[in-house]
Amino acid sequence: SDHLFDTVELSKWELEQIMERAAFWEKNWRPGQAPFAGRFAANLFFEPSTRTRFSFEIAEKKLGLHVLNVNMEESSTTKGESLCDTVKTLSALGVEVVTVRHREPEAIQELLTEDTGCKIINAGAGKMAHPTQALLDLYTMKKHFGSLSGLKVAMIGDIKHSRVVRSNCWALGKFGVQVIFSGPESMRDHELEKIASYLPFEEAIREADVVMMLRVQLERHHEQLFVSAGEYFKNYGLSIERFQTMKPDAIIMHPGPVNRNVEISDELVEHPRSKIFAQKTNGVFIRMAVLERALGGVQR
Ligand code: CP
Numbered sequence: 001s002d003h004l005f006d007t008v009e010l011s012k013w014e015l016e017q018i019m020e021r022a023a024f025w026e027k028n029w030r031p032g033q034a035p036f037a038g039r040f041a042a043n044l045f046f047e048p049s050t051r052t053r054f055s056f057e058i059a060e061k062k063l064g065l066h067v068l069n070v071n072m073e074e075s076s077t078t079k080g081e082s083l084c085d086t087v088k089t090l091s092a093l094g095v096e097v098v099t100v101r102h103r104e105p106e107a108i109q110e111l112l113t114e115d116t117g118c119k120i121i122n123a124g125a126g127k128m129a130h131p132t133q134a135l136l137d138l139y140t141m142k143k144h145f146g147s148l149s150g151l152k153v154a155m156i157g158d159i160k161h162s163r164v165v166r167s168n169c170w171a172l173g174k175f176g177v178q179v180i181f182s183g184p185e186s187m188r189d190h191e192l193e194k195i196a197s198y199l200p201f202e203e204a205i206r207e208a209d210v211v212m213m214l215r216v217q218l219e220r221h222h223e224q225l226f227v228s229a230g231e232y233f234k235n236y237g238l239s240i241e242r243f244q245t246m247k248p249d250a251i252i253m254h255p256g257p258v259n260r261n262v263e264i265s266d267e268l269v270e271h272p273r274s275k276i277f278a279q280k281t282n283g284v285f286i287r288m289a290v291l292e293r294a295l296g297g298v299q300r
Contacts, residue, residue: 003120006129007171021289034064035298042068045101059287091117099123119294134167136286148175154208157183161217164255212253213263238264
């Protein structure tokens with residue numbers, strides 16, 4: 001199957017293949033090229049998104065696909081039609097590939113087990129999985145360092161509620177990359193710490209080649225885990241002073257959306273050693289590669 005639910009199901013070779021195709025599109029795509037011209041894709045987002053939704057749309061359009069952006073608030077899912085039936089309906093209309101973001105991972109997983117007629121790409125599943133984000137993160141690291149081997153990646157902040165952390169851990173694990181966690185005690189995930197070490201913040205940023213700051217997922221917090229933005233920044237934010245303790249060639253990453261002066265100092269977002277905007281750009285090429293894979297590749 002060329003569905004994509006999570007990085008855990010991809011081999012190291014498959015991850016490399018996707019990154020190679022992303023590099024191909026980055027190097028070779030020119031306006032007017034439309035290898036999948038006349039074919040249809042749909043984007044179904046049940047949770048808010050800027051980066052993922054628009055970069056899928058741009059990736060689809062760069063590949064020449066016709067794009068349907070279904071506003072799920074206005075779709076018949078509000079009249080009780082199941083998501084599976086919605087996707088089967090889209091397939092009957094001629095759609096071949098569907099990207100889905102949903103707060104319930106099971107809703108997306110069900111689409112993979114049912115024969116809907118469409119290839120499904122997970123564009124963010126609750127706290128569980130965000131495979132295209134992890135792929136674009138690996139691609140960004142590989143582009144910068146030349147190779148993933150030997151890197152140490154520190155993920156800082158809301159580990160517990162982060163689908164980005166999970167998909168990154170599975171993908172980085174295939175390359176033997178060492179992952180370090182840090183952040184507030186209340187946002188730790190002891191289950192995940194079986195595969196990564198937890199270090200105090202100052203130590204984590206001193207050791208890492210990649211400092212990946214995470215957004216506090218306020219919408220997923222059931223308990224009171226968050227005191228105030230100012231307090232969070234003081235204890236766990238990447239300030240200029242803390243940045244200066246990073247290795248001289250270490251880079252900053254953040255999946256976005258960024259809360260400036262909460263997880264990271266405003267001035268560091270555009271810093272030359274920040275890859276935050278490169279991550280967004282790279283996301284388009286990764287999504288082109290993932291769409292191409294779902295559609296069975298370009299006839300070459
Ligand atoms: N990184 C990410 O998934 O951003 P969006 O929620 O804006 O898509």
